[in-house]
Amino acid sequence: MNELDAVPDQIPAGMIYVVDPSPLNWLFVLFNTMEEPVRANPQGNIVPSLATEANWLNPYTLELRLRKDVFFHDGTRFTSKHVKENFEELQRWTAPHPPGTWLNFHEDTRCEVIDNDTVHFIFPSPDGLAVSKMRAFHIGNELFWNSIGFGYARNGSGEGHW
Incomplete structure (x- = not known):
């Protein structure tokens, strides 16, 4: 007999919804404004x-080929320029990922634009988790970074105030 069998009229039922209406809640912002290279x-x-596609060209260079038919909320076409800008922004942060620094790319990693739909990530040493880390590499448009930007307008930084 388990606890629920002992008191049948107290069996949990229904759904609990947790709501955080804060526009600076990182998950709220993330899930309503951004997408990642992979899922x-x-x-x-x-x-x-x-x-x-994500293909290793050599042990240090990961090539991402990007979708050509993606547009941001403001109508701006998504290009490799956005990948590079977002990468460089997040590389400035000490801890860009609230779930843990293991999601960070090495500080000497570079992102190079090859053309509108292709970028290369160049790592200082092989990184076997790089493609998986792309799941936590969120891409926002210029409007995002120039307005709410995870708290930049208010705090001058997107980290450390959660």
Whole structure:
């Protein structure tokens, strides 16, 4: 007999919804404004999202080929320029990922624009988690970074105030 069998009229029922209306809640902001190069499917496999392909050119260079038919909320076409700008912004932060610094790219990692739809990430040493880390690499447009930007307008930084 478990606890629920002992008191049948107190069996949990229904759904609890947790709401945080703060416009600076990082998950609220993230899930309503950004996408990532890759996602995880229900089985936990990495699958394309903003990227159509992620291929290692050598042990230090990861090439992302990007979708050509993606537009931000303001109508701006998503390009490799946005990937580079977002990467450089997040590289400035000490801890860009609230879930943990293991999601950070090495500080000497570079992002190079090859063309409108291709970027190369150049790592100082092989990074076997790089493609998985792309799941936590969120891409916002210039409007995002120039306005709310995870608290930049208010705090001058997007980290440390959660």
